[in-house]
């Protein structure tokens with residue numbers, strides 16, 4: 001495993017039991033809306049098989065499961081403690097695996113989703129390629145990820161929250177300030193908007209598109225494997 005993978009594993013392992021609480025408090029509960037919107041988009045594709053990668057405690061998987069009770073959903077994460085929480089919350093099928101090396105045959109799923117996970121993987125293009133491999137032709141990809149607002153004033157205010165307030169609040173809720181220092185830095189360094197769509201196109205996806213939400217602090221990306 002890469003050094004980033006080992007660091008990410010150690011970090012999420014240390015906050016697993018507090019992850020949901022911190023998420024909902026730090027986002028003032030808006031994270032439910034982001035995942036519900038993602039599930040609505042997935043529903044419009046009518047997939048039968050969905051893999052939710054970096055599923056964590058399963059909140060995106062559960063939003064999709066609720067919206068698409070007919071679909072077979074598989075939550076994937078490389079941390080057993082996260083999968084245990086996801087299963088306890090009702091995710092129907094979970095698989096312990098690295099998203100960079102999925103234990104699935106080519107063309108196994110007609111939809112792949114990843115919520116707040118792509119940023120944490122080692123190499124965005126390599127991760128998008130692995131998702132491509134397990135997608136069927138005509139299958140859809142949905143990425144839900146943090147981003148920075150495009151409006152200068154909003155961007156400055158959000159940066160203040162991200163780098164000054166969030167590490168303190170996160171540290172109070174999880175006793176792990178470093179995880180929230182990492183969050184701000186990783187958002188700053190991650191491609192967003194058109195840059196992410198270009199990466200998707202570069203991997204071979206078509207119809208790459210993005211939908212900013214809540215002033216641009218979160219973005220949903222969608223693309224299709226032709």
Ligand SMILES: C[S@@+](CC[C@H](N)C(=O)[O-])C[C@H]1O[C@@H](n2cnc3c(N)ncnc32)[C@H](O)[C@@H]1O
Pocket residue numbers: 005008009012053054055056057058059060076077078079082097098099100114115116117120121122
């Ligand atoms: C920020 S959480 C996202 C959880 C969930 N998707 C959500 O919407 O809240 C990121 C998750 O990605 C997992 N993760 C990070 N790198 C991974 C990898 N290479 N393979 C599988 N899971 C990974 C972590 O264990 C963690 O549970």
